[in-house]
Amino acid sequence: MKWDAPATVELAREHGLSEEEFERILSDLGRVPNLTELGIFAALWSEHCSYKSSRVHLKKFPTRGPRVIQGPGENAGVVDLGQGWVTVFKMESHNHPSFIEPYQGAATGVGGILRDVFTMGARPVMILDSLRFGSLDAPRMPHLVDGVVRGIGDYGNCVGVPTVGGEVDFHPSYNGNILVNAMCVGVARGDGIFYGRASGPGNRVVYLGSKTGRDGIHGATMASDVFDETASAKRPTVQVGDPFTEKLLIECCLELMGKGLVVGIQDMGAAGLTSSAFEMAARAGCGLTLDLSRVPARERGMTPYELMLSESQERMVLVVTPDNVAPVLEVCGRWGLDAVEVGTVIPEPEVVARFEGRQAFRLPLAPLVDDAPRYDRPWVEPAPAAAVTLPNLRDREWAADLREMLASPVFASSRPVWQQYDQSVGASTVIGPGADAALQLIEGTNIGLAATTDCNALACSLDPFNGAAQAVAEAVRNLACVGAEPVGVTDCLNFGSPENPGVMGQFVAAVDGLAEACRAFEVPVVSGNVSFYNETSGTAIVPTPTVGMVGIVPGVRHRPRSHWHLGDAIYLLGPLEGELGGSRYLQIVLGLEAGPVPAVDYDGERRIAAVARDLVRLGLAAAKDLSDGGLAVAAVEMSGGTVGCKLSLPASTSPVRVLFGEWRVGFALATPVAMEPALERACEGLPLTRLGVAGGTKMVVTLGRKTVLEASISELAALSEKGLGWLSEA
C-alpha cells in the first residue's frame, strides 16, 4: 500500500484505533487522512504517547513543591538540590520489546531513558533498573533474565554511566509479560536546563544522530497492544541499540547546550520523529515544516510513513536559530555525528511535511496533542484482601522457614545481576547496588545524591491503594538508610488492560495510594510513565506501580555502612512485631497470597525515618529498614554473611511476627558500643529496643529463655547467594 493512499476504517483498526476514534479523525480534519497521517494519529493517540486512559487520574499527583523546577510534561522532571545544582530524573518501561528480544529490548530501554535526561541538559550519573520476571521454570524465563541483565549491563557499561541500583522480583503473573523499568538520574547546573520546545518562528529544525531505518515501526502502538500467542510470529523488527553512538550524542548535545547553541532539544523516542516534532511544536505553541527527503535514511526507498514512524535509536531533534546552524553542524561533525537541517519553525500551529517535492501531509497540532482523546474508563473498586485464618504458627522450625525463604528467587541475592554492571564508572559512586539505596557524590562537591526503586507488587495485588502507598513509604525508609531525605518521585505504573474495569480499578486505587503517600511525605511526583496492556492471553500481571525516589544528603562526611561489625550493639527502632498480611512469609512458606495490607502510618514513618537518617548521617549507626521478609531477613543481610548475632526479645512476643512480620515502621540499627548512649539519646521518645550484639558465626534469636532460631550465618547467606548464581555461570 502506498504511503499516501486514503485511510479506511479497516486500516485504522489495524493501527489500533477504534471506529469512534477514526470518526473523530475524519471530523477533526474535515477530510480523509492518507496512510501516513493515519499512522501519525495512531502513534500519537496510542496509550503510550497520549496517556488517554490514565491522564484523568494522574492529575491527582502532587507535582509542585519548593524544590520543583519542572514537573511532569517535559522529557524528565527537574528538582533543585541547592548550591546551584539540580537533578533531572525519570523512569520508563521497556516491557514489551524486552519480552520479544530481551538483550536489545533492555539495552534500548536504558538508551531511551538516558536520552530523556541528557536532552534536558543534564549529565546522566546513575541508572537503576526495576526488573520483574516470571517463575524460573516458565518457558524462556532463564533466557529472558540473562538477556535483560546482559542488555542493561552492556549498554550502561559501554556508554559510561554507572548502574547503581534497582530491584529484581519474581511472580508467575509475569510469565508471559516481564517488566523492565529503567530509571536515569542526571545532574546539571540550574541555569543549564533545556526544554523540548520548538519556539521562535524562522528557527531551523536540525536532525542529529543515527540514520533512520525501518526498525521498530509501530513500537508505540505495539507497547499499547496486548500480547497474544501469535506475537512471536508477528515479530515487528526490533530496534538495535548502539551505545557508542549514544555516548557521542551525550557529549555532543551537552556541548551544544553548554555553548548555548540550541533553542530546544528532544530525543526521538517512542513514535520517533512524529512524537518529537508534534510535541516540541505543541509545547511552544508554534508549528513546523519538515522536508522528509532530507532525513538521513539507512535504506533506500523509505517512505514518509516509515520516516515519520521509525523508532531507530540514538536520534535527536534540535531547534536552532538560523545564525547558529553552521556552528551546530560544525560541533556535530567534530563528534562524528550526522546532522542535517530538515525544517523550519512556523507560527501556524501545524506540521507540514514535504517529500520528493510535494506535500506529504499537513496536520493541525491540537487534535493530535492537546485535544487527543481522554477516557475516563469504567472501573470497579478493588476489594482489599480479607484477613485469612492462619494455621498454627507457634512451634515451628523457624530456621527451616527462614532457609526456605532465602532459597526462593524472591530473596536471592541480586549480586549475579549487578556484578555484570559497571557500578563506579565516573568515580562518584559512594554506595552501589545491593544496599537499600544508591548514593553518589556530585562531582567536585560533597552533596550526596541518593536513589532507590521500590514496589512490592504482591502487596499491590492484594490491596492496590495501601500497596502503592507502602511502596512510597519503603522508598523513604530506604533513602534514610543512606542518610538521604527525599526530594522527588518518578513512577512507572505497570498494569494490565485499562479496558478491563477490574484492572482500571487497580490502577485508580494505586494512583490514589501513591498520591496520598507523596502528599503525606511532601515528595512531589515530577515525571513518570504508564505502561498498560501488560497481559498475555487475557491474564494481567499483578499491579506494579514502581516508585523511583531521589534523595539528597547535603554534606556527605563518610560512607554509610550497611553491615554490622563484630561487637556492634544491635537495636530495633520501632515496634517489635510486624503484620503477616501480604507478607513474604505467607507467600513463600505457606503458599498464601493473602491477608490485609496495613495502611501507612505517615506520622510514625516520618518521625522514625528522620531519626534513622540523622543517625546514619552522623555515623552513629548502620541502618536497615524492615520490609520484605522482616527482621530475620534483614539480620541475614546486615550480617554480610560473616558476622553472626545474638538477639533476645521478650517472651511475650509472637515468634512469627517478630521474625517475619512486615509493614512495621522500623529499622534495625547497629552501632559500636561506645556510641550506644548517643544513639539512645537520639532515639528518645521513640520505641527503641536493644536486641543484642553482633558476633559469633551463628544467628541466634531467643524469646525470653527460649531459643526460637539458631543457624549458621554463612550457611544462611549462601542460600541467598545460590538463587541466581546460574546467571554468572552462563
Added chain:
Amino acid sequence: MVVEVRVKLKEQVLDPQGEAIRRVLAGLGYAEIEQVRVGKLMLLEVAGKDATAVRSRVEEACREVLANPVIEEFEVRLP
C-alpha cells in the same frame, strides 16, 4: 560432512559493527564503500550421510541456538 552456516542480521536491523567498519574504511580512503554488514560464517562437522536429515537438524540448531531469529537470518549450505 562439513556444513556451512551463514548468520547475518536481517536487512532492516541496524548493524553498529558494520557501521563502525564503514567509517574506518571511509577514513582510510575507501569512501566508495557505502555500506558494510557484518555476519558470521560457521563450519559445522556433522555426523550423518542423509543430506535432508542433516539439513533439517542443522536448521533446527540455527533457529534454536546459532541465530537469533528475531533479528538475524541464516543460510545453511551442504557440500
